[in-house]
Amino acid sequence: MKSLSVSTQIPDPYRAGLELGYALKPIKPEVVFLFCTIHYTENNEILTGILDALEQEDTIIFGNSGDGFYETKGASELGAATLGINSEGKVAWHITSANGLETEPENCTTTAISNLKAKFNNTEPDLCWIAADFRTDASRIEATLQTALKAPVVGGMAADDNRMSDCALFKNDEILRNAVVLLGAQGDFSYDIIIANTLSGVGQPGTINSAHGTHINTIDNIDAMSFIERETGKPVLQSDRGVTSLTVIDEDQPEIKRIRSIVPDLSAAEGSLGLYGGxxxxxxxxxCLATPEQMLNEVRQKCLASSTHALDPKAGIIISCAGRKWLLGEQIQDEIKPVNEKFGAGFPIAGFPSFGEIGPIKTGSGYSRPLFHNMTYVLVLIG
Structure with a gap:
């Protein structure tokens, strides 16, 4: 397996695409993962530039816009990053999409899954990546993935430089919105999925009495805003976006942890809380509240403890919550450093800060079903 990551900060989309494509061309990638800031997505010129430079009609491009990007050399607020992979024919790659995610997330996700299975002759891929528009209830995507697809699914919700107004998904030479895109891989390869999302609990748990979509109305028979203030001693502020979160307690499976971050912009005056997912x-x-030290220590410990004996990793993809980026500031570079320490300074990496992460949690019996997260770090190693 050959892999290579490269990034650019050329502002012109077509020229940026050319630079990325020319850099990847020597390995003749079968698939290119592309993550970039939103200004590149007014048209498909960045995709055209990559494909023109590669001169390979069958190369698959998959990815989305993010709140910046990650690449081997570090994280950046502006630019584009790509990861090219050539399995030398050992992996079959297929990409599908479906529209209408905002109002019909279940139907949209089901259609994309059905189309993907059809491309694999009605079998399951071994691993699936997902990119989705953030303007929907991501918990409904989560529920559909859990029932319609057995393969592990990793990815996240596209972002737009912290504006929460637009995003873009990439499917070969197309830019999509209000959609979901799936990339499946089947064949002779291995992978490891590392998830870090340990946050400190504050106060006592409460029971949700009333909820609708991505809004929580009452917890412990008081409005949700008052519950947060009761347990933390302070009201929810605009600066809390992505930092103050709720841990969903699964008493039957305590090792399965899901986090939902609060979005003050979406919270209502009558005391309901807006979340990234229901x-x-x-x-x-x-x-639960996040601290930089706790988050970075967990990433470092899990990266350095990852086993490479059977995997022989050749590339990594990082999907990390934009809330972590807002909290970490310049320390966001420390979410990449442990990967370089473990696998070498030139280890190919690409990824993006997201408005929601999707990935399974490793348990004693294997990977869990796909889960939607916030304030979570997902690292996918491919070998």
């Missing part, structure tokens, strides 16, 4: 009525939740 939580079912009857679930118990606890307020």
């Amino acid at each position: 939580i079912e009525t009857g679930k118990r939740v606890q307020v």
Whole structure:
């Protein structure tokens, strides 16, 4: 397996695409993962530039816009990063999409999954990546993935430089919105999925009494805003976006941890809380707060403890919550450093800060079903 990552900060989309494509051309990539800031997505010129430079009609491009990007050399607020992979014919790659995600996330996700399975002759891929528009209830995507696809699924919700107004998904030479894009891989390869999302609980858990979509109305029979203030001692502020979160407590599977971050912009005056993804009525939740030291220590420990004996990793993809980036500031570079320490300074990496992460949690019996997360770091190693 050959892999290579490269990034650019050329502002012109077509020229940026050319630079990325020319850099990847020597390995003749079968698939290119592309993550970039939103200004490159007004048209498909960055995709055209990559494909023109590669001069390979069958190369698949998959990815999305993000709140900046990650690449081997570090994280950046502006630019584009790519990861090219050539399995030398050992992996079959297929990409599909479906529109209408905002209003019909279940139907949209189901259609994309059905189309993907059809491309694999009605079998499951071994591993699936997902890119989705953030303007929907991501918990409904999560539920559909859990019932319609057995393969591990990793990816996230596209972002737009912290504006929460637009995003873009990439499918070969197309830029999509209000959609979901799936990339499946099947063949002779291995992978490892590392998830870091340990946050400190604050106060006592409470039970959700009333919820609708991505809004929580009441917890412990008081409005949700008052519950947060009761347990933390302060009201939810605009500066809390992505930092103050709720841990969903699964008493049957305590090792399965899901986090939903609060979006003050979406929270209502009557005391309801807006979240990046819904939580079912009857679930118990606890307020949790993130600290830079705790987050970075967990990433470092899990990266350095990852086993490479059977995997022989050749590339890595990082999907990390934009809330972590807002909290870490310049320390965001420390989410990449442990990967370089473990696998070498030139280890190919690409990724993006997201408005929601999707990935399974490793348990004693294997990987869990696909889960939607916030304030979470996902590292996918491919070998």
